[in-house]
Amino acid sequence: MTRWFRCRQVHRVMRSFPKPTLSSWRGRILRIVPGLFAVVALAAVTPCQQAGAPQPPRDFDPIQSRWFAPGRAVGGIQPPEYSINERASAWNPYRQNALKGDFPLFGTEDLFFAFTATNRLFFETREVPTGSGITGPGPVAQTFFGDGKQTFLQDDLALSFDLFRGQQAFKPVDWRLRITPVFNYTKLDIQEVGGVVIDPSQGTTRQRGDVTLQEVFLEYHLFDLSDRYDFASVEIGVLPFRSDFRGFIFEDTNLGVRFFGNADNNKWQYNVAVFDQLDKDTNSQLNRYEDRDQTVFVANVYRQDFPVLGYTSSASFHYNADRRGVEFDDNNFLIAPKPVGNFQRNKVDAYYFGWAGEGHFGRWNITHALYQVLGRESQNEIAARSVDINARFAALELSYDIDWWRPRAFFLYASGDSDPRDDDATGFDAILDAPNFGGGQFSFWNSQALKLVGTGLTQPGSPLADLQTSKTQGQSNFVNPGVLLIGGAVDAELTPKWRAQAGFTYLRFDKTNSLEFLLQADDIAKSIGAEVFLGTQYRPFLTNNVILQFGASALFPDDGFARVYDSNDIVYNVFTTIITTW
Numbered sequence: 001m002t003r004w005f006r007c008r009q010v011h012r013v014m015r016s017f018p019k020p021t022l023s024s025w026r027g028r029i030l031r032i033v034p035g036l037f038a039v040v041a042l043a044a045v046t047p048c049q050q051a052g053a054p055q056p057p058r059d060f061d062p063i064q065s066r067w068f069a070p071g072r073a074v075g076g077i078q079p080p081e082y083s084i085n086e087r088a089s090a091w092n093p094y095r096q097n098a099l100k101g102d103f104p105l106f107g108t109e110d111l112f113f114a115f116t117a118t119n120r121l122f123f124e125t126r127e128v129p130t131g132s133g134i135t136g137p138g139p140v141a142q143t144f145f146g147d148g149k150q151t152f153l154q155d156d157l158a159l160s161f162d163l164f165r166g167q168q169a170f171k172p173v174d175w176r177l178r179i180t181p182v183f184n185y186t187k188l189d190i191q192e193v194g195g196v197v198i199d200p201s202q203g204t205t206r207q208r209g210d211v212t213l214q215e216v217f218l219e220y221h222l223f224d225l226s227d228r229y230d231f232a233s234v235e236i237g238v239l240p241f242r243s244d245f246r247g248f249i250f251e252d253t254n255l256g257v258r259f260f261g262n263a264d265n266n267k268w269q270y271n272v273a274v275f276d277q278l279d280k281d282t283n284s285q286l287n288r289y290e291d292r293d294q295t296v297f298v299a300n301v302y303r304q305d306f307p308v309l310g311y312t313s314s315a316s317f318h319y320n321a322d323r324r325g326v327e328f329d330d331n332n333f334l335i336a337p338k339p340v341g342n343f344q345r346n347k348v349d350a351y352y353f354g355w356a357g358e359g360h361f362g363r364w365n366i367t368h369a370l371y372q373v374l375g376r377e378s379q380n381e382i383a384a385r386s387v388d389i390n391a392r393f394a395a396l397e398l399s400y401d402i403d404w405w406r407p408r409a410f411f412l413y414a415s416g417d418s419d420p421r422d423d424d425a426t427g428f429d430a431i432l433d434a435p436n437f438g439g440g441q442f443s444f445w446n447s448q449a450l451k452l453v454g455t456g457l458t459q460p461g462s463p464l465a466d467l468q469t470s471k472t473q474g475q476s477n478f479v480n481p482g483v484l485l486i487g488g489a490v491d492a493e494l495t496p497k498w499r500a501q502a503g504f505t506y507l508r509f510d511k512t513n514s515l516e517f518l519l520q521a522d523d524i525a526k527s528i529g530a531e532v533f534l535g536t537q538y539r540p541f542l543t544n545n546v547i548l549q550f551g552a553s554a555l556f557p558d559d560g561f562a563r564v565y566d567s568n569d570i571v572y573n574v575f576t577t578i579i580t581t582w
Contacts, residue, residue, distance in 0.1 A: 101162070110174075114162040118581045122154045126573035128448055129565040130192050145566055147191035156284075157183040158214065171229040172221050180215035184284040198332040206331070210284035214253055215239065225263055232261035238287060241273055243298045245358040248369050248395060249318050250298060251434040254278055254287065269302040280472040282330035292473075293323040296431055311359030311366075318352035320375075320431045322475050335469040338477070339454035340518065341381035348476055350375035350389055350431070365406075367397040367437075373428060373478075382420050382467065382479045382514060389478045391415045391428035395437060405492040410438045414464050416482025416511030420518075427480035427514065429466040438463065438487055439503055442535035444553040444573050445485075445528075452564065453518055465509065467518070482510030483528075497542055502534040509560055525559035532556075549577040 096102040101114035132146030160180040166173035188196055188206045196206035217237025224231050235258040243250040256275035262268055277294040278287045300316035307313070325345055327336040337343055356369040375389040392415045399408030417427040441447055443463075450457040458464070459471035465483040468474045489503025507528035509515070515524050533553035540546055554572040555561070562568040 101164075110167055111165050112163070112167075114160075114164075116158075116160040116162070116581065118158045118160070118579065120154075120156045120158075121578045122152075122575065123577075124152045124573055124575035126150050126152070126448065127569075127571050128573075129450060129452075129567070129571070130190060130195055131451065132192055148571065150188065150190045152189075153185075153187040154284075155185045160215070164219075166221070171224075172231050172233055173219065174221050176219040178215055178217055178219075179213065182210075182212055182214040182286055184210040184212075184281075184286055186210075186283045188283075196331065206283070208283045208330075210281050210286055212281070212284075212286045212288065213238065214286055222261075225261070226265075228265050230261070230263045230265065232259070234259050238278070241271075241275070241298070243271075243273075243300060243318060244314060244316060244354065244356050244369060245367060246369065246395070246437050247434045248356075248393065248430065248437075249316075249352055249354065249371065249433060250296060250431045252277075252432045254296075256296075267304050267306075269304075271298065271300050273298045282470070282473065285472055292327075293325065295319075295321045297321075308359075308361065311357060311361065314354075314356045314358075316352070316354045316356070318350075318354070318431060320348060320350040320352075320476060322348040322350075324475055327473065329470065329473055333469075334454075335474045337379075338381040338467075338469050338474070342379065342384040343381065344379040344384075346380060346475060347378040348375070349377075350476060350478075352431075363401045365397075365399045365401065365408075367395075369393070369395045371428075377425060377478060380425060380477070380479050382477070382518060383422070383425065385421075385423060387423050387425035387479065389425045391426050391478055391482075393428045393430075395435075397437065399491075404494070405490060407488070407490050409488045410485070412438065412463060412483070412485040414466075414482045414484075414510065416465075416509060417479045417514050418511045420479050420514040425478035427466065427478050427482050427511075429464060429468070429476040429478050429480060430462070431476060432471065433464065434461045435463065438485060439489065439505060439531070439533040439553065442501065442533045442551040442553055443505065444531050444533065444555045444571065445505065445507055447553075448571075448573060450565075455518075457564070467514065479514050481512055481515050484508040484510055489533075497539050498536070499538075500534070500536040502532075504530060504532045506530050507555075512560065515564060519564065521563065524563050527558035528561045529556050529558040544579075545581050547577075547579040547581075549575075549579070551575050551577075 098105070099113065099115045101112040105111045105113055127148045128150060129145050130148040130150070132144060158180055160178065162176065162178045164173045164176035186208050190196060190204050193200040193204055196202065196204060215238055217235050217239040219233060219235045222232045222234060238253060238255050239258060240253040241251070241256070241258060252275070254275045255278050256273055258271060258273040260269075260271045262270070275296040277292050277296060279290040279292040280286065281288050297319040298316065300314055302312055302314045304312045324336045329335050337345055350373055352371055352373045354369065354371040358367045360366070371393040373389055373391050373393075377387045377389065379385070380387045393413065395410075395412045397408060397410040399406050414428040415426055417425060439446055445458065446463045447460060448458065449460045452467070455467045455469050457467065459466070459468055462471055463483065463485060465481050467477050467480045485505055485507055487503055487505035489501055491499070491501045493499055507530070509526045509528060512524040512526055516522060531553055533551070535549065535551035538548045540548070552572070552574045554570055556570055557565075557568045
């Protein structure tokens, strides 16, 4: 046997069989047969080679590094052609690419770089209440509100540079440095002068460009709490943060410090954050590196699988200290103090106490939030005096999964103020909200800025009727009518590439006293009206590299809205968004 094979395994197997005691031919057979079976078995599993032949690499041979490129031997082993670490084209982000964090830098094992370029092109045509121009080429309007047709174009190019140490597969990164410049262009066309900028001679079109560092922050891993990578980390710089599941109270990218981590095998998660708010550009909504004298403090904690599996509970505390002085926006409109009432500088101290939850009970999905806000405004412009804040907020969304479609119902309540001249402010307002709730971006009420007598009934991206001048540059206002939303929708996964939703909402003011006082009008009805909305999203390549969105909504006014805006005409918006990412 040793003349034919060099496999030591065969000899070991053959020696393991006991020698037969018979010296006859029967004994020789009993000794040879087991050896033949062993040779055949070993040949089938690991073929033996002739002496001196090179051994091929095995699947589990050790290598010096798991990061290698095709065609280059690592540890004396040539990688196979089907290696998952095949270096791909620089323009293909879905193959291994050093610019997407798939390979470490400079021959290291744990230093990575990821680059992401995202362009968002948004175009909208809409009909919204618009104040009539008092001068211009056309005849003087006889009504307060004029032609409300508008078109709006916005393009944002964000380039994100992300350098980090750590392989982040099972543990947080050791540190991360992220920088994201954004290049913005906006164009607004309306039909009335004095609306795009305060100077009527500037016409009815406004074009602006903006460039800023929207994100620039450092994340640092402080320590681990367990061998399961429960950890504590800190972020400092201009960083993004959402304070609850849906962004009902605070969602922004701004200058701050955030301490965060988890515990008990990630069942507990927590955040403590302080933001020294930077001002925003009026037209692009991007950060402008000017202090706006506002401090926001947020502390929250999340508990997964409580009280049942699949459901996460959250408790939070927010504090908003807003000391904004006199401020004109980039189009020369006065936004602080509000150009109504007593025109006095106002200081806001608001304390939010909240409980929220999100998860599922079997096939039922639920999202809810309850908030109570207390505090004080030193000089509310509408009340023309200092007021004590005491307002409430509640939101609930319930849905049920049925194969490829999901029906859902939603409810939102923000309390209103019943007496704008007393010293109690009971109208709810957020700090800087951006909730993805109800109709979300597809809803007319949630997405449009409805201007009203030096303030705004609503702000873009917010469902609250809060009478602010600007959500991003103005101050929270707790003397407002509040709002009640009740609606339903259907979300459908039509194909893996195509999603759609359609729904309706009934809207109602909680209290109209502040509107009656502001407009000097009696008996404004609470009913705002009903809206219908639909939206669709299409991903032609089944990835998020290209996302096409289309949305449309229409609000059918009821007596309250018609009285405020002196019209019962249907208002609407239609938009298209194209998002491309590399």
